[in-house]
Amino acid sequence: MGGVFSLVKQYPFVLATLLVAGTAGALSVTSAAGLVPWLLGGFALLMAGRSFVGMIKELRSGSFGVDLLAITAISAAVAVGEYWAALVIVLMLTGGEALEDYAAHRATRDLTALLAKAPQTANRMSVDGTVTVVPIEDLSPGDSVLVRANEVVPVDGTLDSESGEFDESSLTGESLPVELRRGDEVLSGVVNGSAAVTITATRSAQESQYQHIVALVEEAASSKAPMVRLADRFAVPFTLISLLIAGMAWWFSGDPVRFAEVLVVATPCPLIIAAPVAFMAGMSRSARGGAIIKNSATLEKFHRARSFAFDKTGTLTYGQPSLVAVRATPRAQGAGLTENELLRLAASAEQSSSHTLATAVIKGAEARGVHLMAPESALESTAKGVQAVVDGRDVAVGKRTFIEQIVGAAIPRTALSPGELAIYVAVGGRNAGALILKDQIRKNSAETLEILKHHGIQHFTMLTGDDIATAEHVAAQLGIDRVRANCLPADKVEEVKNITKRPVVMVGDGVNDAPVLAAADVGIAMGARGATAASESADVVILRDDISRVAHAMVVGRETVNVALQAIAAGIALSLAFMLIAAVGNLPAIVGAWMQELVDIVAILWALRASRGRDVVPELHASTWKSSVSASA
Template sequence: MDLILADRWKSAMLAIAAAGLGLGLALRFAGPSGWAEIVWIAGVIPVLLALLWEILRSLWRGEFGLDIVAALSMSAALVFGETLAAAVVALMYSGGTFLENFAEGRARREMSALLARVPRTATRHRDGTLEEVALDDILPGDLLLIRQGDVAPVDGVLASDHALLDKSALTGESMPVRLARGEDVLSGSSNSGDAFDLHVHRRAADSTYAGIVRLVEAAQASKAPMTRLADRYSLLFLVVTVALAVAAWWFTGDPIRAVAVLVVATPCPLILAVPVALVAGISRAAHFGVLIKGAKPLEALAQIHTLVLDKTGTLTDGRPQIVEIERVGVLSEEEILYFAAALEQASKHPMAQAIVAAAHTRGTSLPVPGDVIETAGDGLSGTVDGRHVVVGGKDFVRRMVGAPAKDVSTHALGSVLVSVAVDGVLAGDIVMADALREGTPQMIANLRRLGISRIVMATGDRRAVAEKVTDGLGLDAVRADLTPDQKVLLVLTERKHGPVMMVGDGVNDAPALAAADIGVAMGARGAAASAEAADVVILVDHLNRLLPGMEVAQRARGIALQSVVVGIGLSILGMIVAAFGYLTPVQGALLQELIDVAVILNALRALRIKPAV
């Protein structure tokens, strides 16, 4: 609501300034009359009062900006009767603040998406029946029914014989995990198998998922906002401006020269051109599938030297893929995939869907399976083309057909075997893993070229799997077995090397994304919570889109810096000319408008940035 009110207030100030200047000019051209001066004053006063209020608020917060120069020029112009010059400055200033406010946007929104993932109600066992209860009514000791596809609303202990849980949103582990009776179930985990009972261990407010929400909120609150780019030069510029104005008045005795100096000094090129360049950069980055949530994140993105990467869904694809098909019997690889995929159509398991997708990718037409029986967490059996097929975990399938146990020690870490048997005979094994994204080594090299000097991987996965996946990538460090709060701590620790950018896609990454100087979320398939917490969202499922986003940010910031230098340089030159009496206040205001046009045209070059990567 505050942001909406701010937008409306700045729009109103711009409208008042524009109306005052326009109406006053119309009255002046209509003939000699004192009404033009009155209208100009009426248009300037509201803008000046609003400006003075903002200056007082900024000084109270310990901030110091170039707005003071604008206030001095408008005030001096009114005091010494240069009302037209004051009206022009008021329009320039109100237009600049309006554009800057537009550039900022709404970079932060409430974490409603994060909370929405957990159901507001749960199914509880009570006296032999089931009842729907509100989340806040769940107490330790209650017994809940978690149906297939449900998200565990609270932390608890598994009260059924087994359960198959997708914990990727919490730990980054891409493969569903099978739990046995008595093992812990974390809130935020999705049930990928059959329904199970959960013995409640903690209230909802004290559970893991609620803790992640609090981490995000705390991290966002602790991140200090960046100051405007132009304001960094404000103190020196103000000293030079006041010194020239006082000197011009002191040595000539003409206060109008001081007014002319102040009017020319009004830093509208900086107020206008800088946000224009940054907004243009934001628009250009969006063209390459990178959504940057405002001017401040773009400026920060251009200065990052340390990168923290999540593994699952970021460096890796985040979905199980077929790595290899190992034949055991007489069936070919295509036949093994055909029978497995046909039967797996009856399952919602992520690996089952990956096998079906792989068959479709190869153009295989799959028949409808019959007599399907699914053993939750183990596998399926059924008929395909009149033949009996069993697909599932290696131990389950071998037990069903009486085959010897499989030694998996020779397979890559992090891989999973899906065994296939046809007509009671073991046909082969489908090796599945969460594969590294294609082109990752080249992407890492390009990140180095763009100025990233330190790259660290942070994951909740096992260390052995993390090190295997990143082998040969040349990362500076690998941190594994991390909880969400440990990821936040890692980001804060890495700040000793400079500003930190964190890239992730899961709910477990959201706190670290919020804590980093720049948080980047994979928005195509990532959790909504991470997209909300992040400063930058990659809109397509390709991490290499980060490269053009960074290059656009760097070049847009460079153009903005050019605008600062050119704007200040031309303003100082105009101030000197005004101090010697060669510019009246109105002429100075018009000159400043010409300077505005020059630096804004330069800033718009950011719309034509063509990244090299």
């Protein structure tokens, strides 16, 4: 009941129109049937007056829609006594407005989830070490703040502890944890590692990085230009042609009724109803494919899109480190320690750690079919590594400096490609090798870009907080020639604003991408990873952890707009045909009203075709693959 009441409250004019129709129908079979024309005609003219006021406001803002023709058609229908026809026009007008609003573009975004995720309290430490929980608004520069394990850093500050490990993915997009030393800057919004640390606040909460991101989202969302409705593009020519035909019919016949008869079949219902129906059908189809499109304006922008920009980590890549190589030292290999055995010992030891990299090592071992053993004993040194006894052997896994302390000698760095990270392993007190981790490119990232190119997108940009070497390495593999690295959220917004080939679509995830998703013409969030802030700022949310859904959403958007245009064209063509018949006096107003209903039905049925269609990604991928094979041959 609450949902019904909400809809009634939101669309009162639709309810009023239906109530008037029901009341008039009931009165028509009673002795008060003479009141029906007054009820229908009065209500229709009242709604025409409402539309007239709205039309004046639109004209003052420099826009022109379908309202003039609707007002004229309602007035003409009442003038010739076709009251029910007038009410039908009113119903189509109010119903179309409701549908348009339901699938409408929203200039501002609901930032509730983003704000709720921001830290609300902080652990302020006094000089004697006493910890007091205070609202973050009470923190001032110079305050000492305790950040417990896995907590979000509440304000910008400098690290007081000797060292600390932080997950900065929410700000920079970098999936690998970052180790900071005493005196290094720590930004609000990053997540502390497995050990508590203390920081000294350098800014108030209002001036810190996380609140800066919130402000960027608000500014970017409010700066978007309003979208011109698809139907309004045809309103002026259709209105002028309709009035011209009606005027000529009146002129040559000398009968004013002829003017009304033409306009009854010239009602703009196909313009009012076809696009919203098609858009809702297309949005439903996109949702079935795993992409939620929030508003109808996004579909139109997809139809005209010329450029795509992508975040790297978590979007083009998986956003999680994975094991890519195991390197045993020659001495270890000579002693019979194979790569699989080295991985078995290291992964078994890592079972006692909850660290992100430890999880990646364990998953890598399981993927290779390596059987793990429970460590007999284990000791974890926070942010350094793990020591354990596995199968009677002393095993140490961790950073190079940590392993150097274990073996008592310097260890040469293993060669790494851009974006790779090494974890070193010691067995029996000797250096035994290294495990190489990397955030890998998604298997279907290249396929997605090919599909977008297949549909006319030629301009691609990659924006990332990573260093330039890693960014260019990923971009080269995907054929992206424009790369911007070391980007903070504000830098990404500026880069998107500078893209000249518009509309531009931005794809990303995480808090750091929320501002740029709001600033782009179309923002797409990889919401399957739980990036609430990005999802709130985006126009499209991908529900599956599958980047090919981006291509699916765009193709559905383009096909939906094509169907809407076809439905509008079919409705206009039929209306013009009936107008010409009415102009020569062969279509009475009552028959014309029924014919107009036929036009409406045709337009709606055609628009509903937007809900049908298979998942375009596999089909287009096969087509692209065949084309590439033919080209290479």
